[in-house]
Amino acid sequence: MxxxxxxCFASLVGSKSLDFTLKLAKxxxxxGHHVNLWLSSNATIIGKAHQKHLKDYSHAEKYVRELLEKGxxxxxxxxxxxxxxxxxxxxxxxVQWSAMHWYLAKIYNSDRVxxxxxx
Amino acid sequence: MSVxxxxxxxxxxxxxxxxxTLGFTHAISYQVVDILLDDGxxxxxxxxxxxxxxxxxxxxxxxxxxxxxxxLESHIKNAxxxxxxxxxxxxxxxxxxxxxxxxxxxxxxGADKKLQIVPLGEIQKILxxxxxxxxx
Numbered sequence: 001m002x003x004x005x006x007x008c009f010a011s012l013v014g015s016k017s018l019d020f021t022l023k024l025a026k027x028x029x030x031x032g033h034h035v036n037l038w039l040s041s042n043a044t045i046i047g048k049a050h051q052k053h054l055k056d057y058s059h060a061e062k063y064v065r066e067l068l069e070k071g072x073x074x075x076x077x078x079x080x081x082x083x084x085x086x087x088x089x090x091x092x093x094x095v096q097w098s099a100m101h102w103y104l105a106k107i108y109n110s111d112r113v114x115x116x117x118x119x
Numbered sequence: 120m121s122v123x124x125x126x127x128x129x130x131x132x133x134x135x136x137x138x139x140t141l142g143f144t145h146a147i148s149y150q151v152v153d154i155l156l157d158d159g160x161x162x163x164x165x166x167x168x169x170x171x172x173x174x175x176x177x178x179x180x181x182x183x184x185x186x187x188x189x190x191l192e193s194h195i196k197n198a199x200x201x202x203x204x205x206x207x208x209x210x211x212x213x214x215x216x217x218x219x220x221x222x223x224x225x226x227x228x229g230a231d232k233k234l235q236i237v238p239l240g241e242i243q244k245i246l247x248x249x250x251x252x253x254x255x
Contacts, residue, residue: 041137100148104162105155113251119136
C-alpha cells in the first residue's frame with residue numbers, strides 16, 4: 001500500500017472541495033493506504049471543534065474525528081488558523097498544528113500527492 | 120537519501136485571492152523542511168510562474184500601503200534570496216505587455232538568483248522532471 005498526501009486550501013462552507021477532500025481521504029485509508037492531510041488557508045476551519053451540523057451546510061467535525069481514529073495524520077497551518085481567529089484551545093484533539101514545511105516533508109515521503117486549491 | 124525536485128505552478132494573480140502568496144510561502148518553506156527529514160533528504164522547489172501569475176512579478180508593488188499585507192514583491196525577493204529557481208513564462212509576459220525592465224530584482228538585497236524568463240516549452244520540461252507538482 002502507498003502513502004497519499006492531500007493538501008486542501010478550500011473552505012468548508014462555500015465550497016464542496018473540502019467535503020470532497022475528507023471523503024477522498026476516507027476512501028484511501030479504507031483501502032489500506034497511509035494518508036496525510038494538510039489544511040491551509042480557509043481549510044483551517046476544519047480543525048475547530050463544536051461545529052454545528054446544519055443541513056444546508058457541509059459538516060466536517062465527525063469526519064475529521066473518524067479519520068483521526070483511522071490513523072490519518074491531519075495538520076493545519078498555524079498561521080492560517082490564527083489569522084482567522086481559530087485558537088489552539090478550541091481545536092479538535094488530535095489535529096496537529098504546524099507550518100508549511102510539514103506539508104513538504106510529507107510530500108517527500110509520499111507516493112502520490114493531491115493538491116486541492118482554494119480558488 | 121536524496122533531494123527531490125518539487126514543482127510549484129503559480130497561476131493566480133496577486134491580491135485577488137491568497138493563492139499566489141501561499142504558493143510562494145510554501146515554496147520558501149523548503150528552507151526548514153530538513154528538520155522533519157532524515158540526513159541527506161531535502162526538497163528543491165522549481166517555481167514556475169504562468170498565466171495571470173506573471174502579474175506577481177511586477178516591481179513597485181504597494182501592498183503594505185494599500186492592503187496592510189506583505190507584498191508579492193517581497194515574497195519573490197525572499198524566494199530569490201534563498202536561492203529558489205523562479206521561472207517566468209515568456210509568452211505570458213508578452214501577452215500582458217510586461218517587459219523585463221518592469222520585473223522584480225532582488226539584487227539590492229544581495230540575491231544571486233534572478234527571475235528566469237523562459238518559454239512555456241521549457242517550463243513543461245522542468246515540470247516533467249519534478250516528482251510532484253503543486254498548482255497555486
